Amino acid sequence: MKHLLSINDITAAEAISILDTAAQLENLTSGTVKKLPTLRGRTVVNLFFEDSTRTRLSFDAAAKRLSADVTNFAAKGSSVSKGESLKDTAQTLQAMGADAIVIRHGASGAAKRLAESGWVSASIINAGDGTHEHPTQALLDAFTIRKHFGSTRSDFVGLKVAIVGDIVHSRVARSNVLLLKKLGADVTVIAPPTLIPYGIESWGVAHSFNLDEDLESFDVVMMLRVQLERMNEAYFPNGREYSRGYGLDEVRLGRLKAHAIVMHPGPMNRGLEISAASADSVRSVVLEQVSNGVLVRMAVLYQLLTGLDQAPTGGLA
Amino acid sequence: MTELLLKNVTLVDNSQVDIHIKADRIFAIGSDLSIKGEVLDCSGLMALPGFVDLHTHLREPGKENAETVLTGSRSAVRGGFTAVSAMPNTNPVADTAGVVEQVLRLGKSAGLCDVFPIGAVSSGLNGEHLAEIGAMADSAAKVRIFSDDGKCVSDPLLMRRALEYVKIFDGVIAQHAQEPRLTINAQMNEGAVASELGLTGWPSIAEESIIARDILLAETVKSRLHICHVSTKGSVELIRWAKSRGISVTAEVTPHHLILTDELVRGYDPIYKVNPPLRTNDDVVALRAGLADGTIDIVATDHAPHPAEDKDCEWASAAFGMIGLETAFGVVVTTMIRSGLMDWKRLAEVMSINPARIAGYSDQGHPLGVGAIAHITVVDPTKEWTVDKQALISRSSNTPFHGSTLTGDVVHTIYRGALVLKDQRVMGGENVSNG
Numbered sequence: 001m002k003h004l005l006s007i008n009d010i011t012a013a014e015a016i017s018i019l020d021t022a023a024q025l026e027n028l029t030s031g032t033v034k035k036l037p038t039l040r041g042r043t044v045v046n047l048f049f050e051d052s053t054r055t056r057l058s059f060d061a062a063a064k065r066l067s068a069d070v071t072n073f074a075a076k077g078s079s080v081s082k083g084e085s086l087k088d089t090a091q092t093l094q095a096m097g098a099d100a101i102v103i104r105h106g107a108s109g110a111a112k113r114l115a116e117s118g119w120v121s122a123s124i125i126n127a128g129d130g131t132h133e134h135p136t137q138a139l140l141d142a143f144t145i146r147k148h149f150g151s152t153r154s155d156f157v158g159l160k161v162a163i164v165g166d167i168v169h170s171r172v173a174r175s176n177v178l179l180l181k182k183l184g185a186d187v188t189v190i191a192p193p194t195l196i197p198y199g200i201e202s203w204g205v206a207h208s209f210n211l212d213e214d215l216e217s218f219d220v221v222m223m224l225r226v227q228l229e230r231m232n233e234a235y236f237p238n239g240r241e242y243s244r245g246y247g248l249d250e251v252r253l254g255r256l257k258a259h260a261i262v263m264h265p266g267p268m269n270r271g272l273e274i275s276a277a278s279a280d281s282v283r284s285v286v287l288e289q290v291s292n293g294v295l296v297r298m299a300v301l302y303q304l305l306t307g308l309d310q311a312p313t314g315g316l317a
Numbered sequence: 318m319t320e321l322l323l324k325n326v327t328l329v330d331n332s333q334v335d336i337h338i339k340a341d342r343i344f345a346i347g348s349d350l351s352i353k354g355e356v357l358d359c360s361g362l363m364a365l366p367g368f369v370d371l372h373t374h375l376r377e378p379g380k381e382n383a384e385t386v387l388t389g390s391r392s393a394v395r396g397g398f399t400a401v402s403a404m405p406n407t408n409p410v411a412d413t414a415g416v417v418e419q420v421l422r423l424g425k426s427a428g429l430c431d432v433f434p435i436g437a438v439s440s441g442l443n444g445e446h447l448a449e450i451g452a453m454a455d456s457a458a459k460v461r462i463f464s465d466d467g468k469c470v471s472d473p474l475l476m477r478r479a480l481e482y483v484k485i486f487d488g489v490i491a492q493h494a495q496e497p498r499l500t501i502n503a504q505m506n507e508g509a510v511a512s513e514l515g516l517t518g519w520p521s522i523a524e525e526s527i528i529a530r531d532i533l534l535a536e537t538v539k540s541r542l543h544i545c546h547v548s549t550k551g552s553v554e555l556i557r558w559a560k561s562r563g564i565s566v567t568a569e570v571t572p573h574h575l576i577l578t579d580e581l582v583r584g585y586d587p588i589y590k591v592n593p594p595l596r597t598n599d600d601v602v603a604l605r606a607g608l609a610d611g612t613i614d615i616v617a618t619d620h621a622p623h624p625a626e627d628k629d630c631e632w633a634s635a636a637f638g639m640i641g642l643e644t645a646f647g648v649v650v651t652t653m654i655r656s657g658l659m660d661w662k663r664l665a666e667v668m669s670i671n672p673a674r675i676a677g678y679s680d681q682g683h684p685l686g687v688g689a690i691a692h693i694t695v696v697d698p699t700k701e702w703t704v705d706k707q708a709l710i711s712r713s714s715n716t717p718f719h720g721s722t723l724t725g726d727v728v729h730t731i732y733r734g735a736l737v738l739k740d741q742r743v744m745g746g747e748n749v750s751n752g
Contacts, residue, residue, distance in 0.1 A: 086631050107633035108504075108515040109585030116584065117629070130633065132515030174515060197512035198520075233501075 003115045003124040004300055006133050007178035015179060017309045019143050021299035022292070029065060029295075039068035042305055045098040047089065048127070049075045049105040054266055054290060055127050055137075059102045062297035068305075071096070086110060087119045094120040100305055101125070108132035123304045131169045137265055138175035140296040142183060144289050145220055148261050157184035160217055164190045164246060165224030165273050166235075168197045172265045173224060177205055188214070192245065194235040211246050215255045222263040223248050226273045239272050249275045253283065261285045320344075320354030321736060323729075326695065327363045328685065329661040336364060338691045341734035346687055355736070359695055362728055363661065366669040367399025367430075367692030369681050370642065371462065371491070371569060372545060372617035375401070375432070377423060378416070379408025384622040384712045386423035386432055387746050389642070392620070392711040393430050394737045396642040397694035397727035400431035400673070400681045401620075405442070406467040412437035412448035414456035421458040429737045429745050430730075433678060436460040438470050438479045438490060445472075447479060454486045461677045464491035466545055467592075469527055471497050476531060480540035489541040489567075489675065492531055494552070495593065499523035504633065506579040506594040514582065516632065519594045521549040528552050532559040532566055543675060544568040546619050548593040550603035557612045567675050569617035570604050572641055572648035577601075577717060587628045587635030588717050591621070608667060609658040615672045618645045622713030640711050644704055644718050646696060650725030654698070661698070669694075695729040702726050710743060 001014065028036060044063040048056050056072065063070045075089065093101060100123040103111050108130030115124040128134040149155050161180055167173045167189045180187050181204055188206040189196065200207050228239055236242045248262065262283045270276045279286065303309055323336040335350040336343060375389040393401045403420050405411030411420060417434035424432025436453035440446045442465045453460040463483060470476045470492060479490050500523045505511050507518025528544055532555060535542035547553060547568045559566045573591065578598050581589045589595060607613040621638025628635050649668065653659040673682025683689040703722050706714040730738035737744050
């Protein structure tokens with residue numbers, strides 16, 4: 001694997017291998033020494049054209065724990081069309097010796113374009129491209145789910161996952177649908193019709209406009225961030241009505257299965273798609289998702305930059 | 318007086334003749350003719366009336382790094398066109414007599430083919446006030462087609478007034494049918510592929526709702542409506558219905574919409590970014606059927622040159638558009654003739670006769686006959702060739718067909734009796750830099 005651009009590009013076995021590597025790295029770094037020398041001398045560039053706190057910090061931490069040199073490039077506010085182009089920026093970073101470029105960009109397909117246009121030769125990791133995909137988020141979500149429901153591939157089979165909210169604009173939803181389907185889970189996306197993508201029938205998942213209908217049946221409920229600006233584009237009337245129909249409040253939380261977990265990729269709009277009580281409840285694994293994010297991103301950097309699919313068993317490589 | 322003889326050339330009815338051209342006219346058609354001037358052996362080649370494009374972006378004035386009237390004219394004759402129609406979305410916009418006369422003058426000075434300016438419907442393409450339509454019609458350019466192409470005349474009142482106003486001189490409004498509110502930030506065809514790629518969809522209904530409205534407006538005010546670059550199955554059905562009601566509507570399809578689909582967008586290569594967007598296979602099939610049965614009257618290129626940097630970027634930042642003058646004939650033969658959907662007579666209609674009639678280009682689009690003005694395109698109807706973007710004449714190279722194999726290519730182009738393309742070499746304007 002040279003790049004990680006889309007969940008579509010990896011097999012179920014490759015995904016599982018990343019999760020396994022993340023688990024090994026967790027064991028290796030759970031003691032007092034949190035750092036491995038594996039990527040010493042390699043340079044990872046975080047190229048962020050969009051605001052992001054947690055994803056950038058997570059990649060930053062992941063690269064540093066593998067002893068890579070990290071350069072952060074925040075192109076926030078610099079319009080690509082007016083200022084320096086994506087191509088020029090990437091080539092500049094390449095000239096500085098980037099081995100991997102972690103890119104977050106507002107344009108769907110930006111990571112793929114960077115990887116396949118011939119502009120640069122570095123490994124490209126998609127850290128979110130427009131409304132397309134966010135593959136490391138899906139991998140960390142799968143890692144989190146696996147920790148709660150078992151550690152083998154077959155444990156995803158039959159697992160019932162609901163993804164709730166702004167599916168149409170969500171790269172998290174797209175990557176999660178692809179990965180969870182690949183791993184055998186039974187996925188339902190739930191949203192008002194305005195936020196369900198056109199042609200959802202071809203996604204191979206169930207969809208529903210009603211959050212209350214089968215709430216008791218889900219093992220995992222993944223809530224997506226809803227941007228309030230969407231109501232200006234007539235996707236829904238207002239936050240109150242959205243919250244009433246599709247927010248995870250205490251009543252709905254109480255109806256979940258005993259072992260069900262609540263996930264959210266963050267940042268959360270407390271009181272809109274998720275109530276404070278739900279966000280802070282024992283079912284919520286939001287903070288675990290954050291910790292697991294670092295491990296999964298370490299695993300991705302490790303596999304892409306070493307070409308190995310197993311972490312060093314004997315400790316430090 | 319220049320004389321030219323096309324020896325053993327095939328006509329659309331499959332007969333083989335010699336065509337004797339004297340000055341700007343066809344002097345004689347017969348067998349075993351001989352002359353003192355230049356003789357071209359046209360065995361195996363076919364003569365068609367010179368192609369007429371009703372939808373060309375020549376980019377001058379304002380974007381000469383993409384194309385000029387001269388480089389666009391050279392590209393046109395390489396593609397067999399003896400007339401092109403310059404869309405008004407230049408800088409400044411062709412919304413006054415001054416600008417259309419400038420474009421006309423540039424075309425005459427290039428001298429390779431007729432360049433007919435199209436005038437803007439609204440001042441500055443802003444969709445608010447009518448441009449100086451009468452002044453453009455009365456100018457030396459004698460503009461008869463008006464279009465805000467690139468933008469839709471979305472205000473129904475302005476569209477109605479424009480349709481009414483051009484009746485003064487039997488003009489026609491060429492509508493770029495795109496409901497703007499339904500296509501905010503639209504990037505590609507709305508459908509399964511767009512949903513998967515996370516690109517904002519451009520729904521068919523945004524085209525069809527405008528066409529439906531404008532058909533009714535044209536019927537009400539009894540004026541002429543032309544629909545630019547029809548791209549959906551539903552649009553074909555609406556136009557078929559309108560024609561069956563006797564409404565004065567004509568329509569064009571681009572070569573790229575006859576062959577390419579939205580599946581090509583999967584790699585996010587902006588070479589496939591075009592407006593209206595590439596649609597689905599169902600749409601392609603319907604467009605081909607519509608062109609064959611007469612619902613769609615003409616092929617028009619929507620030749621839209623862009624400099625490399627406008628395509629060498631991420632999808633969302635890239636410009637919409639493809640060049641098409643030099644590949645149009647090959648695509649039409651490949652999709653329509655080779656498949657048996659259309660015969661050569663119909664090809665001459667959709668690429669020459671019909672567009673000239675719609676636009677009122679009285680010197681263009683004449684079937685080849687003694688006494689007619691000699692606008693002739695000589696083609697190799699069966700030649701297979703591979704498109705090489707580096708070899709194209711246009712100043713820009715944003716073709717989606719690079720590396721594709723097409724059947725049918727243009728060999729000679731004769732404009733007003735003069736050989737402007739000979740053995741695929743453009744005879745004029747060579748000294749212009751191509752980039």
